[in-house]
Amino acid sequence: MSAEMQISEDVIDPARAEAMMATLGQPRGFAAGEALPPFFHQLYFWEPKPPGALGRDGHPKLGGLIPDMGLPRRMWAGGRLEFETPLRAGQPAQRRSVCETAKRKTGRSGALGIVTLRHEIWQDGRRCLTDWQDLVYREDPDPAAPGPTAPVARTDEALSEARSFDATLLFRYSALTFNGHRIHYDRDYAREFEGYTGLVVHGPLLAQHLMLMAEARLGGLSRFSFRATSPLMDFETAEFCWKDGAGWVRGPDGRQCMVAEAG
Template identity: 70%
Template sequence: MSDPIQTITDVIDPMRARAMQASLGQDVTLIKGDALPPFYHQLYFWDPQGPENLGRDGHPKVGGVIPDMGLPRRMWAGGGMEFHHPLVAGVSAKRLTFIENSTQKEGRSGPLGFVTLRHDIWQEDTLCLTDTQDLVYREDPAPDAPKPTPPQAATDEDVCETRSFDTTLLFRYSALTFNGHRIHYDIEYAKHVEGYAGLVVHGPLLAQHLILLAERQLGGLTNFQFRATAPLMHFETAEFCWKADGTAWVRGPDGRQCMTAKAS
């Protein structure tokens, strides 16, 4: 087994988890000793960098943990989690990061870089969670380039929940996850540099709602896999859909598929 490229130790602070519950509109109940809700580990294991170590998008520059492929735009394409044992609030935990894959390919819109990270999260000598992140890097869009056509989402769900995302929620989620990516708060950058119609709702925030929906349906989770297929803007309302076979998805207001997932 290869050595980790990064190891970060953090205390699973209950107050940060309580702030997340409040931001998501949940009852604020979490106290020391409680099991952390699934995917809340995103609030921990920060890696703060000084301004000189940030890229133009507000993220840490590539070339450190992430290899530099010469491509400026970063997107979280998806990932997956295996839940081995609950993380406990108020207890120290350790995250070990490994590079599972790093490749470059030529896509229809130009060169693409793919990086897969694996995070193993331990607490008191117990492996609690294996978290895989798939990142994509690409060139800036040409001003006259046609927008890609997103897939259409299914309409045969058994459960559907409607949610909206305002700028306050995007700001709070960015702060809680220490995510400095400017597409989530700098509308001029998002529109004029990266070519979006508005602020982009965080992919992990969409995944968080799907995970909580799946947990409510299943009563607990052992595995969750998700894939982003189209961005959702801050001014749009989305539908979070669940089917009894364990599939879930996010449907945009025009019927487009923004994310798909599979839970068990």
């Protein structure tokens, strides 16, 4: 779809990147001009809104870049990234955002809003990366309806790492990405309004761990794509798995929570 471009400016503060690494359990510092890890652009270009401009779920009210389709529940379903040159600490940068797709359709679980945003991150006159975000909007859940059946995850990984996510970690990640979505820190809201059994681990946080795993295996990334398939809760320990350019997150019951490909 044709849409107006939204432009945001920010300085890539090294302290914020350092706080992110500490939150991920891998503390380290960043000197001015040093390349940041992949996906760290999500720490910048905040869009702070006053309380009156927020929706029920803590996100900014729809309208503007993302049209309001009358569906209250938001999920980050996946995305893909193309990396061209590293984003560097301590320097100004610009994000150029457009809504590529926004359409309403009917699925097996009811009405759906499908949105794809494209963000280009520019620094020093060069495009550093392009980030496509796939968002899904849904109706409130029917308590009487059976929940979706999660796919079963692969078990043939060459490498795996176990990770847990408590409420403090989720709060810190929400703060660093300025994500007000209540499913990540308000347990009562997550259960009563959105039908989850606990706090939901951010999809991009799962993708971030897979991305760092992929970067360590490949020595750098030119592309990365991911798709969320089942939510992971704060009381669960997950296995982050890797084999031959593919990554996935396996829940404690063997279900597949996310799949990814890297190159």
